Amino acid sequence: MPPASAQERLEGLRIIAPAAPGGGWDQTARVMQQVLQEAGLASGVSVENIPGAAGTIGLARFIGAERGNGDAVMVSGLIMLGAIVTNRSPVTLDDVVPIARLTGEYEVLAVPAGSPFRTLADFLEAFKARPESISWGGGSAGGSDQILAGLIAQAVRVAPSRVNYIAFSGGGESLSAILGGQVSVGVNGLAELAPHISGGTLRALAISSGGRLAGLDIPTLREQGVDVEFENWRSVVAPPGISDEDRRRLAETIDAMVHSEPWRRALEQYRWIDRYLAGDDYARFADAEEARVQAILRELGTGRGERSFADAGPYPLFVLAGLVVFGIASVLSFRRHGGPDGGVLIAPARWGAVARPTGRVWQPIAVLAVGILIHLTLAERAGFIVAAAALFWFTARAFDARHPLRDAVFAVAVSAGAWLLFARVLQLPLP
Amino acid sequence: MADLPLASIVAAAFGGVAWGIFGGALPGISPSITMALLLPLTFGLEATTAIVMLASTYVGAEYGGSIPGILIRTPGTNAAAATVVDGYALKEQGKAGEALGISLYSGFVGGLFGLTVLYLLTEPLSTVALAFTPAAYFALGMLGLSVIASLSRESLVRGLLAGVIGLMISTIGTDPVTGLNRFTFDSPELLSGIPPILVMVGVYAIAELMAQAGETGWQHAPRERARIRFPRPAVWKRIARPQAIGSVIGTFEGMMPGGGGAISSFIAYDQARRFSRHKEEFGKGSVEGIAAPEAANNTVACTALVPLLSLGIPSSNSAAVLLGGFLMHGLVPGPMLLVENGEVVNGLYLGLLAANIAMVVVGYLVMTPCLWLVGQPRPYLTAFIFALVVSGVYAVETSLFHVGVALVFGAVGYAMRYFKVPVLPMVLGVVLGFMVESNYRRALVLSDGDHMTFIQDRVSAGLLLVAVLFVIGSLLRHVRDRRTRHAGR
Numbered sequence: 037m038p039p040a041s042a043q044e045r046l047e048g049l050r051i052i053a054p055a056a057p058g059g060g061w062d063q064t065a066r067v068m069q070q071v072l073q074e075a076g077l078a079s080g081v082s083v084e085n086i087p088g089a090a091g092t093i094g095l096a097r098f099i100g101a102e103r104g105n106g107d108a109v110m111v112s113g114l115i116m117l118g119a120i121v122t123n124r125s126p127v128t129l130d131d132v133v134p135i136a137r138l139t140g141e142y143e144v145l146a147v148p149a150g151s152p153f154r155t156l157a158d159f160l161e162a163f164k165a166r167p168e169s170i171s172w173g174g175g176s177a178g179g180s181d182q183i184l185a186g187l188i189a190q191a192v193r194v195a196p197s198r199v200n201y202i203a204f205s206g207g208g209e210s211l212s213a214i215l216g217g218q219v220s221v222g223v224n225g226l227a228e229l230a231p232h233i234s235g236g237t238l239r240a241l242a243i244s245s246g247g248r249l250a251g252l253d254i255p256t257l258r259e260q261g262v263d264v265e266f267e268n269w270r271s272v273v274a275p276p277g278i279s280d281e282d283r284r285r286l287a288e289t290i291d292a293m294v295h296s297e298p299w300r301r302a303l304e305q306y307r308w309i310d311r312y313l314a315g316d317d318y319a320r321f322a323d324a325e326e327a328r329v330q331a332i333l334r335e336l337g338t339g340r341g342e343r344s345f346a347d348a349g350p351y352p353l354f355v356l357a358g359l360v361v362f363g364i365a366s367v368l369s370f371r372r373h374g375g376p377d378g379g380v381l382i383a384p385a386r387w388g389a390v391a392r393p394t395g396r397v398w399q400p401i402a403v404l405a406v407g408i409l410i411h412l413t414l415a416e417r418a419g420f421i422v423a424a425a426a427l428f429w430f431t432a433r434a435f436d437a438r439h440p441l442r443d444a445v446f447a448v449a450v451s452a453g454a455w456l457l458f459a460r461v462l463q464l465p466l467p
Numbered sequence: 468m469a470d471l472p473l474a475s476i477v478a479a480a481f482g483g484v485a486w487g488i489f490g491g492a493l494p495g496i497s498p499s500i501t502m503a504l505l506l507p508l509t510f511g512l513e514a515t516t517a518i519v520m521l522a523s524t525y526v527g528a529e530y531g532g533s534i535p536g537i538l539i540r541t542p543g544t545n546a547a548a549a550t551v552v553d554g555y556a557l558k559e560q561g562k563a564g565e566a567l568g569i570s571l572y573s574g575f576v577g578g579l580f581g582l583t584v585l586y587l588l589t590e591p592l593s594t595v596a597l598a599f600t601p602a603a604y605f606a607l608g609m610l611g612l613s614v615i616a617s618l619s620r621e622s623l624v625r626g627l628l629a630g631v632i633g634l635m636i637s638t639i640g641t642d643p644v645t646g647l648n649r650f651t652f653d654s655p656e657l658l659s660g661i662p663p664i665l666v667m668v669g670v671y672a673i674a675e676l677m678a679q680a681g682e683t684g685w686q687h688a689p690r691e692r693a694r695i696r697f698p699r700p701a702v703w704k705r706i707a708r709p710q711a712i713g714s715v716i717g718t719f720e721g722m723m724p725g726g727g728g729a730i731s732s733f734i735a736y737d738q739a740r741r742f743s744r745h746k747e748e749f750g751k752g753s754v755e756g757i758a759a760p761e762a763a764n765n766t767v768a769c770t771a772l773v774p775l776l777s778l779g780i781p782s783s784n785s786a787a788v789l790l791g792g793f794l795m796h797g798l799v800p801g802p803m804l805l806v807e808n809g810e811v812v813n814g815l816y817l818g819l820l821a822a823n824i825a826m827v828v829v830g831y832l833v834m835t836p837c838l839w840l841v842g843q844p845r846p847y848l849t850a851f852i853f854a855l856v857v858s859g860v861y862a863v864e865t866s867l868f869h870v871g872v873a874l875v876f877g878a879v880g881y882a883m884r885y886f887k888v889p890v891l892p893m894v895l896g897v898v899l900g901f902m903v904e905s906n907y908r909r910a911l912v913l914s915d916g917d918h919m920t921f922i923q924d925r926v927s928a929g930l931l932l933v934a935v936l937f938v939i940g941s942l943l944r945h946v947r948d949r950r951t952r953h954a955g956r
Contacts, residue, residue, distance in 0.1 A: 058499055434846075437847070462496070
């Protein structure tokens with residue numbers, strides 16, 4: 037019989053945040069870590085960041101490396117669904133075990149206070165009349181802001197491919213473009229826009245929630261006749277192949293977490309909206325969202341193979357032309373002046389030190405290369421300390437260190453030190 | 468002001484700066500990551516203390532990045548890339564201590580200048596960021612790239628070639644406008660593009676390592692004994708101008724989203740050279756070449772708070788982490804913050820003042836161990852640098868693929884040295900490429916494909932004009948130099 041208590045403590049839970057430190061997923065993971073420990077639901081909780089490609093790299097790594105591990109979870113969400121489509125990721129959220137949806141953020145359509153659009157109806161009239169004349173500003177391509185723009189277009193029977201969406205990278209750039217009136221309308225998360233709406237510099241046309249939010253005088257899309265409900269949700273998933281027992285334990289721990297006092301406090305501090313939905317209900321929700329996101333992104337034209345180089349406008353051609361011109365000119369200048377004398381550019385005083393390679397020069401570089409190869413082979417097989425020690429030893433060797441044994445001792449000491457530094461002090465994982 | 472928890476603010480400033488210098492000095496660990504790693508720790512702190520701690524980390528990291536830049540030719544942060552050139556050249560002349568002293572002192576001057584601007588002018592300057600349209604950002608990027616023309620003194624062609632290669636590298640990854648994948652060769656690791664810091668680690672640190680391995684005769688060179696030296700009065704006078712240039716440029720760059728420390732350092736470096744009486748020393752160990760970029764990137768650490776506090780606009784990744792810190796404590800940066808939470812903002816100003824002082828104190832204290840470290844026997848020192856760089860790259864990217872990328876750029880950097888193609892323009896291209904391309908295309912989408920938008924937008928037109936003037940000026944000098952050289956023969 038397993039212990040009956042729902043509060044059994046998880047030991048050494050690892051939370052994967054498929055993003056660099058500082059973003060929304062990372063914050064979610066770190067708040068979970070904090071709350072789980074504070075509420076006594078788990079001990080020794082750690083957070084690992086696997087950044088890259090809007091979470092799809094983290095997803096692929098999670099599925100590959102954590103299969104069957106009952107002590108690992110990953111933070112996920114709507115943006116990952118979009119990224120799976122745009123990046124044509126070989127793995128999808130169907131490959132992981134859904135645990136629960138945790139939080140959500142609603143999106144707001146807003147215009148600067150001086151905009152001619154007083155209401156959503158004004159705006160939609162102009163949009164329907166000449167879709168291309170309206171520029172929509174928001175976050176990165178294929179992200180939640182663009183998805184909502186596409187859904188609204190679809191709901192008012194304008195082909196989403198005609199949405200003139202300007203993708204800005206990062207919240208700062210899109211917010212300043214919206215505030216500066218550089219785009220006709222801004223689509224962004226409520227949290228980013230709220231201070232400017234209450235301050236009067238922006239006018240909110242609509243919010244994407246199902247009903248009006250308490251304390252906020254913003255009409256919903258739906259009550260203004262646009263049948264769209266949308267949120268940028270975040271969830272937690274477990275690796276494939278875990279036992280039912282592990283799954284039950286994780287689900288119970290998360291359930292206890294979202295009902296704890298520290299979680300409630302954290303939601304308030306971060307202004308996240310509690311959108312807890314567990315088990316099969318969440319799985320069904322995620323499936324429906326996946327279908328919706330895939331369909332709209334296809335309509336918007338992101339992630340399809342057919343759109344190509346030409347869409348980038350003349351920019352790549354400029355770069356290419358520059359490369360050809362300067363490449364030819366460089367070859368000519370080499371021929372005229374010869375290599376080494378062709379002109380010393382911005383350089384340290386010792387610049388000319390790279391001598392014409394001779395046997396004496398290549399030998400240490402070869403030793404260096406051997407060290408690098410051994411490091412790369414060993415790093416994920418034998419662990420970081422061994423691999424880094426090998427690298428250290430070979431590098432020292434390339435530089436004429438003559439005491440193999442003493443070098444080896446130094447090597448192990450230095451790599452153990454580096455491991456402590458990164459893995460323990462900075463909490464950044466090494467193999 | 469009386470109610471502020473002074474003692475805890477000062478303690479937080481010292482703690483934050485120390486942590487920032489540590490994180491910034493580790494190659495690969497950016498200021499934003501250093502700050503984010505501290506976030507969970509600030510969760511339990513009182514709001515003002517927590518925010519001071521994060522802001523101080525930013526201040527510390529901007530200085531910390533220049534330590535490895537000067538000592539081991541590896542910029543710890545993107546913004547320290549411009550410092551590497553003259554900093555490392557000075558180190559090679561046995562003046563590492565002096566270089567570090569100038570960097571620290573210039574960072575302090577820049578920080579104080581930025582803080583003064585922040586304190587006095589936050590409200591009037593808050594709209595500067597909003598005046599920048601995509602066209603203007605494109606022009607700003609071009610201004611940054613125009614630096615290449617004057618950096619490539621003797622072979623303009625190869626400098627431009629390197630710059631274009633840098634721009635090409637920056638197009639790898641996800642298309643900023645359509646979200647499509649380009650040049651990723653179906654490798655998922657390339658989807659996010661190649662982080663500039665990997666290119667820098669490769670072409671600077673690893674290429675340097677390879678070059679040193681190939682050298683002979685260093686065994687007989689005398690051991691360097693660098694001592695810490697703060698700038699003498701004569702040097703003070705000399706670096707006042709580059710510091711002023713750096714501070715002014717840093718002020719504006721800090722306020723613009725997407726600008727940030729790296730661009731400001733490059734432009735400041737270039738401008739300092741333009742206005743210098745000792746142009747010929749640049750690139751060969753000029754004290755001015757350290758003072759300008761270091762003043763600039765520390766000014767940015769303060770002025771980045773202008774749009775953040777007044778509008779809630781984070782102008783860089785580091786500012787975004789700081790924004791997270793505000794939100795975590797229920798504070799919303801924006802127009803109402805200055806009105807409703809004036810005491811937190813005042814506490815922050817005070818904390819930043821303390822942080823700049825702490826930077827000098829802590830910075831001075833860490834110099835001795837750093838100099839001791841680089842005074843070790845060459846085989847162990849280089850092996851240590853290599854192990855540290857590789858672990859830093861791995862720890863941040865958690866993938867061996869990126870370690871491989873850095874090593875490939877090491878080989879590229881070595882080849883470039885051999886063929887005497889300058890690496891700095893390539894680094895500049897990689898750093899600015901994304902900004903130039905994405906804003907060029909955004910501007911065209913907004914203008915319906917009409918290139919006139921770059922001239923009709925006043926800010927853009929002005930910046931482009933300045934860029935063109937820079938390039939023409941550099942070309943004229945180029946021609947003149949060549950003539951005098953021919954005449955001398």
